[in-house]
Amino acid sequence: MTARPTSLVSLLLALISAAIVITIGLSFAGISVSSVFANLWLGAAGDAYRLSETAVKACPLLFTGLAVMLALHAGLWNIGAEGQLLLGALATAWVGQYIAALSSALAIVIVVAVSLSAGFLWAGCAAYLKQKHNVNEVISTLMLNFVAVYLVSYSVHGPLMEVAGQYPQTNPLPVTATLPRLFPPARFHLGILLALVVALTVWIFLFRTKAGFRLRATGANPTAARFAGIAVEREVTIAFVLSGALAGLAGGIEVSGITQRVYEKFSPGYGYTAIAVALVGQRSPVGVVLAALFFGALDAGASAVQRTVGVSSVLASVIQAIVVLFLAAYSTDTIQRLISRISTRFALLLLVGVAFLCSH
């Protein structure tokens, strides 16, 4: 029920390898490696405000990462978290116009419900296509992402454009529908706690309920699941719409907690990064929480690196990509056989050692 030690070792090795590659790359560019890593760390965790920013960046990644992970447990690739997130955000902005008069608690409950439902329905399209017409879910969810992007674009230029009519963006949410900030002026909002509660709920669902077991059984071996009397088609649909609901929630929480509005380029690709988060998180909810924090920290840290050292904040994406690539390489059978001989403790030690070397 927990990640196998070998997969933990391969994760640690992937982090080490990524650090080495980045070090080499920066050295070639003539940039001080130690100042990059130091500022990366300071920018992500230097003080309480920076920590809050890391959590803020991690929040949508956590929701969408959980979404992708849930689908993976049922053996499905939900490439459409991005589209489901956009729909959740759009639905929140739309419903926001009508709930200004409500009490704050009720308005927030409505935001949550509406964004969940929007993601649920958007993923439901892909589930329907899969069940009725045998359309591969990778294709359909990917295509639906483009539909979602253009739907957002159309909405913010047309029916949902702000009343002021100046920019292609929606009206801000009414104050009542805004998630409270817990430690102002830091942007740490209630949605981040909600994300952690959802992570716990997903863990309970997957590993402590019969429905979750049926879903994991379907993902682990669909043929055997069918022989075991599990209605595989039903499980696939359930996994899909639940996954979509989580991704939709990511959008609603982001609007309500941070942006207040929806606009084009609302998401810097959270739904795609989510796939990496789920993989790095080794398909475990705890792992996904840690991976989302790691990715969030990289985002927050890279902004600081850009400000102080002058290295583009794209650095965050580069590091993320390298980690995922190494992880994929280390997941191949031959390398797994080598890795199975390395103990977790040794890999941890190695990581600390490399980190130490890099920062000096």
Add this chain to the structure above:
Amino acid sequence: MPDVSVRDITKSFPGTLAVDHVSIDFHAGEVHAILGENGAGKSTLMHLLSGLYRPDSGTILINGHPHQFSSPRAALAAGIVMVHQHFMLIPSFTIAENILLALPGSSQRRIDRKALVQQVTTLAAQFGLKIESPDTLIAALSVGSQQRVEILKALAASARVLILDEPTAVLTPAEVDNLFTVLRRLKQERYLILLITHKIPEVLAVADRLSVLRRGRLVITTNTYATTPQELAQLMIGELPLPATRSLSPPLTGSDSKSTPPPLLFLDNVSASASPGGIVLHNLSLDLRPKEIVGIAGVDGNGQTELIEILLGFRQPMQGTFNIKGAQLTQTTPTQMRDLGVALIPQDRRQEGLALSLSVEENLLFNTQRLAALSPGLFLNPNDIRQFAIAQIDRFGIRTSSPAAPVSSLSGGNQQRVVIARELATHPQIIIAANPTRGLDLGATDYVHRTLREHCQRDAGVILISTDLDEIFALSHRIYALYQGRLLGPVAGATGPNTLGQMMTGVTTSS
């Protein structure tokens, strides 16, 4: 024109001696049948000839010269090709493209498509192989057509020795006739055809000579005309003494008992269509009563998979009725059959029985009956699951480092124990056991047999579908044979083994 010989050839796999010092001479211009049950070693012997396996000892002679094949390609260079039971064609390529792939030197860049199509058409006409236009996609072809393409592929690659592995298993009777016509024509052209089969009528129809294998050993090589079907069945099956302690009992009939409970399971005149490459089931009638084990013998690929699919609710009968405990079923699903108390020990535990990435305790939970038997409600209690797992590991002697260990870390026998422990844990009334001891050692086999008998004594009924006749005779109260989608029998009393052997090989259809 090659004469092919194997001399004193031996091949062993861990735990089994698959081919045991076999020597046979094959002559160009003959159809030579290789007869035997499942596991007799006929496929292994042919794989040695076709370069898939290398012999442990012994030699292969072609026209008197020793040859060693390191790969199927090397065997092809010597003119030997195997046409597999499951065709090795690329469905999204055309007939011509598939044939091109098999040609030596197919890696050359330029392809003369016209010449290729011409060659394919000529070859097809020469041997009476009726195929669609060479530009047709394989995916659009019938199974019989695909087989003809496989044969064409071999001929186009200049093979002179064709090994056909159970070629008629998936063909309609008309297609079988057509295939035999092609084989006769190839024979006239001095090709050597080796035909792996367990169907005696086919051997009599098309083979000139034949060799019978049993448990890896050559029993006889003889001319077809010098033998009788009854004798061949006997040679294939061997001696099967009935266990002294048990005898076959007649089925319980209504008049035997005062209160007649409805049969647990009752199939009446059930027929089902074939899936692609599968077997059509014809007019099956079968009943199962409490406290009995009904054995269904047969060589693989005679409809066992289709029968299991009907019994488990995957497949709907096209006609006939299907009752469980007196209730007639119409649209069945596996979930519904599980709810009705049907348990399955599947033929392929790794594909159909287990989720290898999950733990032992999770696999012990892996069916809807077990899930429903847990404490009611939505939640799983990890302590209950752990305790149940520990109890089963203890009771069934499952050797594992811990209940949380992945089931893939267990040996085959222990994996099978996990499947059986789970399937029998809910005391199902109807147990379908398909080759439950395949690949197990003697101790594990004995254990599985004892467990099935125990459950049978406790009011369950067992349908035992097995290719292992020792197992069928050791366990069953009533015995049937499945041959080409038809259920034959039941087999009666002392003449059992002989009659059964003849039924399984198509020599006779009634006891």
